[in-house]
Amino acid sequence: MPRMTMIEAIRDAHAVMMEANPDVVVFGEDVGYFGGVFRCTAGLQERFGKSRCFDAPINESGIVGAAIGMAAYGLRPVVEIQFADYVYPAYDQIVSEAARLRYRSAGDFTAPLVVRMPTGGGIFGGQTHSQSPEALFTHVSGLKTVVPSNPFDAKGMLIAAIEDNDPVIFLEPKRLYNGPFDGHHERPVTPWAKHPLGEVPEGRYTVPLGKGEVRRAGSAVTVLAYGTMVHVALAAAEDTGIDAEVIDLRTLVPLDVELIEASVKKTGRCVVVHEATITSGFGAELVATVEERCFYHLEAPIGRVGGWDTPYPHAQEWNYFPGPARVGEALTRAMEG
Structure with missing residues (x-):
């Protein structure tokens, strides 16, 4: 291929x-x-x-x-x-x-x-x-x-x-x-x-819209991410050694709620990661969805990691991004909660 x-x-x-x-x-x-x-x-x-x-x-x-x-x-x-x-x-x-x-x-x-x-x-x-x-x-x-x-x-x-x-x-x-x-x-x-x-097949094939994918199976905490942050989440799980299940949402609307629900009910913990500004970011919708569907299975508060609530900093771009250290801290807090 x-x-x-x-x-x-x-x-x-x-x-x-x-x-x-x-x-x-x-x-x-x-x-x-x-x-x-x-x-x-x-x-x-x-x-x-x-x-x-x-x-x-x-x-x-x-x-x-x-x-x-x-x-x-x-x-x-x-x-x-x-x-x-x-x-x-x-x-x-x-x-x-x-x-x-x-x-x-x-x-x-x-x-x-x-x-x-x-x-x-x-x-x-x-x-x-x-x-x-x-x-x-x-x-x-x-x-x-x-x-x-x-x-x-x-x-x-x-x-x-x-x-x-x-x-x-x-x-x-x-x-x-x-x-x-x-x-x-x-x-x-x-x-x-x-x-x-x-690896990309030749010719026509489709990946269905509305279906997420488990990029790393785990049992301790669910990480919900998309785009670049999927790779950051994988790095954070590797760095911390925490048995995190990393879900690549792929489509934000329609959202694969069934996959999210099954994973969080299995792990009992959840961390949401996105590059955009935290306030009113898509992570807020993810947190609300998890709370509504998985509240009685949660063993710790849901974590949220994102960009700063500031205009995009030109010179401080790399500090603005959620990196594996910040995501790792959120994973650790979830495990201690």
Whole structure:
């Protein structure tokens, strides 16, 4: 089985779907001739033509608005917002139009579109290139929100998202684009080409939306994470020696509540980890879900680890991220509770 980086896996997912379905179109800022700022669409314009993969003006509202019209017409657009930080001008289109189209039309119209965005830190981009806005989308009925943690999932979930008949927000952690992040370094230390999680099948396959995955089995404490923080949680479990069960949520909406419930009822403890700011982050929803469903099985307070409640610190990016030390402290507190 070939091994790929996450960038290559995402590019391959585009190519597979564009080859299979002429209704799939790809556009956004610099995605055509240049192939995207992170090269996720490199070569697609040359292969499929300028009518299938093309550049758009720097107008996020216009990009998403045009995609909604295309989707309602019958196409399956995949648009790239160059950085998740740039999505705010398009937020009204996503929330007021794409998310509600099926409901407002009583099912006469749907919005089968994918909005892809690089998310999180890793390039020292500060407040304008490193935000993690996933919670803003999980609050909106009608949207699905996906955050892959490895190339296999990135390709399979992007194909599933393109085939889905409702709008999908597809968030791609920048620190995972080129290799598995082990939680201890600013850059990947092992290329995906040498890592088991980098194995990606050729051709079409899907990873179902709404299903999480146990990345590390354990019996002492459940760790709920997604994206880059899955690798940080794995590093923390290794560093502390605590028998933690690490769950990769993969899809935030719809959430795999059954997997979470089964794990927490088994371990009796839970720690939630995400890169975004703590206050009103998606971790709060996870904590509430665990408390509602597993209260009588809990043996300690639920822990929560995330970014600081401050504007994104450009120069202090690495301190802002939850690292294995901070996650390890939360695991230790959970075991002592």
